[in-house]
Amino acid sequence: MAKKSAKMKKSKAPKEKPHTPPAKEKASKQGAETEELLSSEVVYQGKLFRVLHDRLIEPGGKKSERDVIRHNGSVVILAIDKSKSKKDPWIVMERQYRHAAKQYLWELPAGKLDAGEEPLVGAQRELEEETGYRAKKWKPLVEYYGSPGFLGESMKVFQAEGLIAGDAHPEEDEEIEFRLVKLSEIVKMIEKGAIKDGKTLCSVLLYARKLEKKRKK
Structure with a gap:
């Protein structure tokens, strides 16, 4: 009996479900995720558009700096x-x-x-x-964006x-x-x-x- 019980498989602990951070969980419930704009500076102002240097926290939580061309649209x-x-x-x-x-x-x-x-x-x-x-x-x-990596038109x-x-x-x-x-x-x-x-x-x-x-x- 001793040998037989030694060969018995140990029961595995139940796997924990992946934890969703509160911010993402809240965003997913709302159906959309938004950025947090920390600062925005106009570095060029022209006749047709302006260039902004933005500091922000992206929806995923990553801090970022972007140069963006802002335009009234076409x-x-x-x-x-x-x-x-x-x-x-x-x-x-x-x-x-x-x-x-x-x-x-x-x-x-x-x-x-x-x-x-x-x-x-x-x-x-x-x-x-x-x-x-x-x-x-x-x-x-x-409606579309021609080059959304840097152009907001x-x-x-x-x-x-x-x-x-x-x-x-x-x-x-x-x-x-x-x-x-x-x-x-x-x-x-x-x-x-x-x-x-x-x-x-x-x-x-x-x-x-x-x-x-x-x-x-």
């Missing part, structure tokens, strides 16, 4: 003409020189918002200023239809060439690498996907 307009074809509509495209990219780029019409300006109002203004077009029907397509994309042609009146520092291009041609340009502008890639491909899904229904 609007992008996917202006669509379905008068000739609903399956392959024409899109208003612009070509202009971009100093930061050191090249001409094909893009959708877009522009910055004024402080406190409603995004839809800004989109309507930008489309008419840059191309002369107005639109009867407007709806949001998508949100870009709101609007889909505009029922186009009415007019006279463009761009700003003095803008030299913009615009034209109507078939959606299928823009997609081909994207596939060939001829379009490098992020807002145009995102907006056109999303719209093309939505249009294709609509056809299949």
Whole structure:
């Protein structure tokens, strides 16, 4: 009996459940985690944006210092003409020189918002200023951040239809060439690498996907 009892397995102690720190537990209950901003200093103020040096505690509890570009936000307009074809509509495209990219780029019409300006109002203004077009029907397509690692600029994309042609009146520092291009041609340009502008890639491909899904229904 002594030998038999010596070979008996010892019962294992129950495993402890991983402990969730109170702060994270509280955050998870609230459904969101937020940072704690310790200080924020404007290190550059320009016409279009400002650069801040922020000290903060991130949601996970890590102390951090970040240089962030703050911006009023921008609007992008996917202006669509379905008068000739609903399956392959024409899109208003612009070509202009971009100093930061050191090249001409094909893009959708877009522009910055004024402080406190409603995004839809800004989109309507930008489309008419840059191309002369107005639109009867407007709806949001998508919102995204182009480079959220350091750029706080949100870009709101609007889909505009029922186009009415007019006279463009761009700003003095803008030299913009615009034209109507078939959606299928823009997609081909994207596939060939001829379009490098992020807002145009995102907006056109999303719209093309939505249009294709609509056809299949």
